Amino acid sequence: MSIETRDIRRILRQAKTFPPDMPAFDADAAPDEPLGLLVDWLSAAIEAGVNQPHAMTLSTCDSTGHVTARTLLLKDVDDALWFASSDESPKGRQMAENPHVALTLYWREQGRQIRVEGQAQPGPAEVGAADFTARHPDSRAVAIALPQSSAYDPGSQEPQARLAAARELVAQDDDFAPDDWTAYRVVPTVVEFWQATTGRDQVRLRYDRVGEGTGWTSTRLWP
Numbered sequence: 001m002s003i004e005t006r007d008i009r010r011i012l013r014q015a016k017t018f019p020p021d022m023p024a025f026d027a028d029a030a031p032d033e034p035l036g037l038l039v040d041w042l043s044a045a046i047e048a049g050v051n052q053p054h055a056m057t058l059s060t061c062d063s064t065g066h067v068t069a070r071t072l073l074l075k076d077v078d079d080a081l082w083f084a085s086s087d088e089s090p091k092g093r094q095m096a097e098n099p100h101v102a103l104t105l106y107w108r109e110q111g112r113q114i115r116v117e118g119q120a121q122p123g124p125a126e127v128g129a130a131d132f133t134a135r136h137p138d139s140r141a142v143a144i145a146l147p148q149s150s151a152y153d154p155g156s157q158e159p160q161a162r163l164a165a166a167r168e169l170v171a172q173d174d175d176f177a178p179d180d181w182t183a184y185r186v187v188p189t190v191v192e193f194w195q196a197t198t199g200r201d202q203v204r205l206r207y208d209r210v211g212e213g214t215g216w217t218s219t220r221l222w223p
């Protein structure tokens, strides 16, 4: 190990922090609704050449209160944030039990975070199928053959046989999509923007949806 355990606390305190050239965020000039601003920040991260700018953390909670989080790719933004996964995966089962989720986008290069809360709902089957068939053939074969997050025995021949059959299926039918692959949409009820500054304070702006409608209120928060 390159770091002695006793040194970790000291080394973490000295770890490199945000760069000096972060974008400014004028919360007083922010728009009335958050999704346009979210797309602006996403676009800025893409234009700045951030790696995996569309990676986000999905946090889920099952009916017993057990919370898990993992990274996913943001696939689209309209009135909702979209991502895709298997509805038979642990996260898929958790969202079936409890659709309340949180999404977190973080661009360290720009000192920016966006937090989203809402309910995840399966989108139309054709959107899930289109997402699936746009994936690399090898990724498709793996998703067809091997149940996401299930344990595997490296000595077993069976997964290899299933994988070979799935590769054959994908090669023969470019439009094939398994029923479990699902495009989920999260219509936000809360969206919070967080911008670091060189002055070590942070600008925070939280939007809350008004009732079931399309209106929003916004609130500045202390760092």
Ligand SMILES: Cc1cc2nc3c(=O)[nH]c(=O)nc-3n(C[C@H](O)[C@H](O)[C@H](O)COP(=O)(O)O)c2cc1C
Pocket (backbone or CB within 6 Å): 052, 055, 068, 069, 070, 071, 072, 073, 074, 083, 084, 085, 086, 089, 090, 091, 092, 148, 149
């Ligand atoms: C950068 C990155 C992007 C990922 N994108 C996805 C994705 O779009 N869909 C997906 O199902 N898993 C994706 N994963 C894998 C998930 O993080 C996770 O390991 C997998 O979905 C199983 O999660 P679960 O066991 O909680 O269901 C990604 C992982 C990383 C690190």
